[in-house]
Amino acid sequence: MSTDSAFEKLIVENVIKELARKGMLDGGGAAQQPLAQPTAARPSAVSDDQAISLPPDDVLVPDPVSLEEIRAMRRATPARIGIWRAGARPKTVSWLRFLADHAAAQDAVFTDVSGEFIQRLNLVPIQSAARDRDEFLTRPGQGRKLSEAAAQTVREKGQQNAQVQILVVDGLSSSAIEANVPDLLPALVQGLNAQGIKVASSTFFIKYGRVWVQDPVAMLLNSEVVISLIGERPGLVTADSLSAYIIYRPDANTVEADRTVISNIHKGGIPPAEAGAHLATLLKQILAAKVSGVRFTQSTK
Amino acid sequence: MILKANLHNKIYAFNSVKDVLAKASEEKSGDALVGVAANTASERVAAKLVLASLTLEDIYNNPTIPYESDEVTRVIYDDLNMTVYNRIKGWTVGQLREYLMEHETSNDDILNISRGLTSEMIAGCAKLMSNLDLAYASKKMRVQVHCNTTLGVPGTLAFRNQPNHPTDNIEGIMSSIKEGLTYGSGDAVIGINPVNDDADQVTRMLDTVKAFIHKWEIPTQACVLCHVTTTMKAIELGAQVDVVFQSIAGTQKANEAFGIDAALLSQAYDLVTRKGTAAGPNLMYFETGQGSEVSLDADLGVDMQTLEARTYGFGRRFRPFMLNNVSGFIGPETIYSGREVIRADLEDLFMGKLHGIPMGIAPCYTNHMKSDQNDQELGTLVCAAAGANYFMGVPGGDDIMLSYQDTSFHDDATVREMLGLRPLPEFERWLEKIGVWKDGQLTKRAGDPSIFEK
Numbered sequence: 001m002s003t004d005s006a007f008e009k010l011i012v013e014n015v016i017k018e019l020a021r022k023g024m025l026d027g028g029g030a031a032q033q034p035l036a037q038p039t040a041a042r043p044s045a046v047s048d049d050q051a052i053s054l055p056p057d058d059v060l061v062p063d064p065v066s067l068e069e070i071r072a073m074r075r076a077t078p079a080r081i082g083i084w085r086a087g088a089r090p091k092t093v094s095w096l097r098f099l100a101d102h103a104a105a106q107d108a109v110f111t112d113v114s115g116e117f118i119q120r121l122n123l124v125p126i127q128s129a130a131r132d133r134d135e136f137l138t139r140p141g142q143g144r145k146l147s148e149a150a151a152q153t154v155r156e157k158g159q160q161n162a163q164v165q166i167l168v169v170d171g172l173s174s175s176a177i178e179a180n181v182p183d184l185l186p187a188l189v190q191g192l193n194a195q196g197i198k199v200a201s202s203t204f205f206i207k208y209g210r211v212w213v214q215d216p217v218a219m220l221l222n223s224e225v226v227i228s229l230i231g232e233r234p235g236l237v238t239a240d241s242l243s244a245y246i247i248y249r250p251d252a253n254t255v256e257a258d259r260t261v262i263s264n265i266h267k268g269g270i271p272p273a274e275a276g277a278h279l280a281t282l283l284k285q286i287l288a289a290k291v292s293g294v295r296f297t298q299s300t301k
Numbered sequence: 302m303i304l305k306a307n308l309h310n311k312i313y314a315f316n317s318v319k320d321v322l323a324k325a326s327e328e329k330s331g332d333a334l335v336g337v338a339a340n341t342a343s344e345r346v347a348a349k350l351v352l353a354s355l356t357l358e359d360i361y362n363n364p365t366i367p368y369e370s371d372e373v374t375r376v377i378y379d380d381l382n383m384t385v386y387n388r389i390k391g392w393t394v395g396q397l398r399e400y401l402m403e404h405e406t407s408n409d410d411i412l413n414i415s416r417g418l419t420s421e422m423i424a425g426c427a428k429l430m431s432n433l434d435l436a437y438a439s440k441k442m443r444v445q446v447h448c449n450t451t452l453g454v455p456g457t458l459a460f461r462n463q464p465n466h467p468t469d470n471i472e473g474i475m476s477s478i479k480e481g482l483t484y485g486s487g488d489a490v491i492g493i494n495p496v497n498d499d500a501d502q503v504t505r506m507l508d509t510v511k512a513f514i515h516k517w518e519i520p521t522q523a524c525v526l527c528h529v530t531t532t533m534k535a536i537e538l539g540a541q542v543d544v545v546f547q548s549i550a551g552t553q554k555a556n557e558a559f560g561i562d563a564a565l566l567s568q569a570y571d572l573v574t575r576k577g578t579a580a581g582p583n584l585m586y587f588e589t590g591q592g593s594e595v596s597l598d599a600d601l602g603v604d605m606q607t608l609e610a611r612t613y614g615f616g617r618r619f620r621p622f623m624l625n626n627v628s629g630f631i632g633p634e635t636i637y638s639g640r641e642v643i644r645a646d647l648e649d650l651f652m653g654k655l656h657g658i659p660m661g662i663a664p665c666y667t668n669h670m671k672s673d674q675n676d677q678e679l680g681t682l683v684c685a686a687a688g689a690n691y692f693m694g695v696p697g698g699d700d701i702m703l704s705y706q707d708t709s710f711h712d713d714a715t716v717r718e719m720l721g722l723r724p725l726p727e728f729e730r731w732l733e734k735i736g737v738w739k740d741g742q743l744t745k746r747a748g749d750p751s752i753f754e755k
Contacts, residue, residue: 066751073480073750077466077473080697080709081480085748088484088714090697098674098697102706105668137633137669138330172669233632234668235704237467 054097060084078237101236108173108231108239109137113205117178121185123168123205124157126150128213136208144212151220154204158221162200164192164283165223169209171243173231179240180265181229184272184279188227191280197287211259215250224249225286227279232263240266244279248292258293260286302359306347313347318355318363322421323604324348325428327644331595331605331635338604352425353395360422361390365603365611372553376563377420377614385417394425401426401438401655408443415657420551420614423655424607427648435647436687442654443688446583448544448622449522450488450725452659452690458722459691460713461623461661462487465494465702469502471509477696478510479750482519483737484710485717486694488728489623489661490544490586492524494702500534503527511541511578517735517753520727522579522622524586529561529569536576543579544623545569546586549616551608554599556615566619583622583659589613590627591645592635605635606648613656623691624653625661629677630705632667639676642666646680650689661691665707674698674706681708685716692716714743 059070059082070082083094090098110133118125129145130136136143146154158165166188168181185203192199200223206213214226225248232241243263247254260282265275286292289299304315315321323337325348332338339345368374392400400406400414427435445453452459464477474493481487491510495503503525510523522543525532529547536542547566550556566585573584589612594600600608609626616624626649629642636642646664653660664680666672681692698709716722723729723741732738737747746752 061749061751064749064751066754069751069754070749073472073476076470077476078701079464079466079473079477079480080699081476081750083697085484085711085714085743088711088718088743090709090711094697098699101699102668102673106673109669138637139334140634233704235701236668236699236706237701237704239668 054100055093057097060091060094098236104175104239105234105236108175108234111174112207113170113174113177118205121168121181122203124153124202125205125207126153127207128209130208133208140210143208143210144215146213146216150206151216154217154220157202158204158217159200159202161222161224163198163224163287165200165217165221165226166203167206167209167214167217167226167228168203169206169211169213169228169230171209171211171231172233173239173241176231176234176240176242176266177229179267180242180272180275184229184242184265184276187273187276188279191277192283195280195284197284211245214245214247215254218247218250225283225292226250227283238266238268241269242266242272244275246283246286246292248286248290248296258295260292260296303354304351306350308343308347308350311343313344315348315351318360318421319365319603321348321351321355322365322425322428322607323602325352325425326604326606327428329591329605329635329641329645330633330637331592334634335595335600335602337602349429353393353398353429355394355425356390357386357392357394357397357418357422358390360394360425361386361419364419365421365607366552366601370553372563373551373556373611373615376618377611380614380618381419382416385414387417389414389417394422394429397422397426398429398434401441402434406441408441411442411655412444412657415655418655420610420652420656421607423613423652424610426655427606427610427651430651432644432647432683435651436683439647439651439654439687439689444654444657444659444690446620446622446659448579448581448583450520450727452489452622452725454725456721456723457725458685458689458717458720459489459725459728460486460694461489461625461691462491463494463693463695463700463707464491465700467496467702469496469506471506474506475509475513476750478513479753480696481694481710483747483750483752484694484714485724485732485738485743485747486710486713487519487521488725489691490522490524492526492546492586494526496702498527498531500531500538500540503531503535504538504540507535507540507542518731520731526586526588529565533569533572536572541578542573543577544584544586545573545577546588548588548593549612550589550593550597550599551611551615552594552599552601552603554601555594555597558597558599563615563618570619583620585619585621586623587616587619587621588625588627589616589649590630591649592628592631595635596631606645606652609649610652610656613653613658617656617658621658623661624658625663625691625693626653627663627665629663629665629670629672630667630703633670637671639666639670639672639680642670642672643676643680643683646684647687650684650687654688659690662689663693663707665693665705667705677706677708678712681712681716682719685720685722714747718742
């Protein structure tokens with residue numbers, strides 16, 4: 001017996017027992033009837049190790065006018081359509097899928113990038129001026145600055161006057177960092193090396209960091225260009241999307257429009273290894289133009 | 302005017318009406334971020350004590366941002382009915398709160414005094430009210446407006462069908478529209494947030510959506526929520542525009558960041574009156590939300606809730622068909638938790654209605670807030686019970702373009718069913734005609750978006 005039908009049988013048995021206890025049952029068959037309908041809206045087991053996972057995301061509308069048409073609609077949009085209902089409420093499987101996606105998004109925001117990960121990638125960990133995640137989320141200004149200790153570490157371990165300084169910044173998604181940086185970073189470094197560009201020897205990991213935190217690092221190290229690989233605010237479609245923010249010689253007057261941004265880096269968007277190669281080329285152009293952001297875009301037109 | 306309170310034998314002094322309003326506000330992270338919030342629970346109550354004793358005249362004489370330096374203040378004061386104001390200016394804010402809730406006070410009474418209230422008076426009143434107070438008073442107030450359908454008909458609850466798509470794929474957008482219609486969503490508007498703010502594309506999008514509306518004879522209006530100047534350009538290009546959309550805020554500085562002022566909105570209103578495709582007379586659609594001024598660094602030290610009230614004071618000049626908040630959209634730096642967003646939604650509903658605005662609510666949250674679906678559903682139910690005119694309808698509650706969660710087609714249908722509310726009358730007849738609604742409830746066909754392929 002598959003775990004799938006075992007699961008169903010267990011539910012049926014329990015309901016029958018409960019109904020019998022309440023004296024609501026003439027015979028097992030009568031209660032089994034409504035429960036026996038096959039439905040996709042039930043968590044099903046797909047692996048051999050007895051674990052229950054969400055079933056494939058299929059059309060759940062029973063007897064639609066055109067199943068083919070609903071399938072075509074779903075190919076045209078990632079929106080949650082064709083998901084049917086229980087009364088006016090979502091089916092169990094849709095609700096669980098929603099919860100699972102929201103959980104992934106929340107965990108991306110509220111979980112730290114692991115220490116083991118930082119060590120494995122040989123990153124130098126520092127922290128923004130935000131004392132904890134709560135302050136990071138509620139005081140955006142703190143995530144834009146370095147803590148005293150971080151500035152000290154940057155001065156001690158950073159390399160002065162590099163052409164490119166790479167930063168990994170958690171931002172709003174730790175899972176974006178863990179999912180993309182292992183493929184992106186080597187591709188990026190390799191691409192830069194191949195073009196003879198001097199990359200700073202230390203790559204920093206900045207905890208509780210926002211985009212602007214790249215400015216003080218660049219100013220402390222006199223880096224020509226800084227590129228931050230930063231976790232984006234997660235949506236339910238993916239919690240793993242990463243952005244790259246590039247700035248050429250930032251100073252006190254730097255504004256948002258001075259940054260060049262490549263976003264939507266994840267396996268369903270721009271794949272990380274591909275993004276690494278693309279960013280290396282882009283950095284070369286920015287170094288040649290000696291400007292980033294809107295003015296860089298204008299200069300290439 | 303006394304700006305000092307003695308609470309538990311401790312004196313709390315406030316330096317201005319603006320300070321009292323800010324410190325009397327219920328706790329929200331954005332006010333703490335800006336540094337205008339009360340420092341302790343007792344200070345918050347002390348501020349409420351002072352506020353309750355201020356007269357409406359005290360508030361009139363001390364706008365949070367001076368008339369001379371801010372266009373929003375000017376719009377609010379220039380549009381005020383001085384006959385009504387002079388009649389009630391001696392009331393305290395505490396008396397205003399009670400007046401609104403007395404059994405003897407009718408909806409018409411409230412709509413009448415509404416014309417004599419500045420936005421700061423309305424904001425102040427809300428600060429003296431609990432969540433149930435806000436819901437209770439909101440339920441009383443009813444504002445009707447007409448575009449192609451009539452919003453605000455007693456016993457109805459409408460929805461904006463919000464079919465956004467991450468790359469503006471029109472086929473994908475139409476798919477979500479169809480799904481929503483079969484759940485009864487779309488009587489307020491079919492409203493698309495575009496990724497690409499471009500007049501040609503807006504025109505094409507509206508062409509497709511309006512062709513569908515015409516083919517199926519759907520009694521509603523369509524809107525692409527782009528910048529007002531883009532819509533104006535699209536109108537000149539011949540686009541079929543029913544309502545003109547714009548985000549608005551509660552300070553001139555924030556409106557400047559949005560690229561708008563009152564003159565521009567008047568121009569847009571004139572243009573859509575002359576060249577639009579809907580019956581009217583209400584032809585504007587505004588979105589607002591507590592915290593937008595903070596995120597634009599344009600709050601000028603005024604608390605978020607008061608700024609939201611001022612936004613409505615600005616918006617009401619243009620007699621909008623729709624105005625809804627999106628107060629949970631920005632993130633934890635302005636609204637931290639489910640508790641804060643539910644409070645904001647009720648404040649916004651109350652303040653909007655007291656401005657005489659047909660208020661819709663978007664109980665929503667982002668993934669970096671301490672809020673979840675359970676908070677949102679509670680907020681939705683209480684706002685519906687409090688007489689919100691409409692909510693959003695998003696497939697599965699997940700806006701795949703704007704990356705936040707809002708009320709779903711399912712939530713909308715659920716609330717209607719639970720509270721015995723109906724779609725707008727002409728839309729209800731249409732839903733019956735296509736077979737997805739009967740006797741005040743969804744039918745067995747509801748939820749099959751392929752019924753439009755017949």
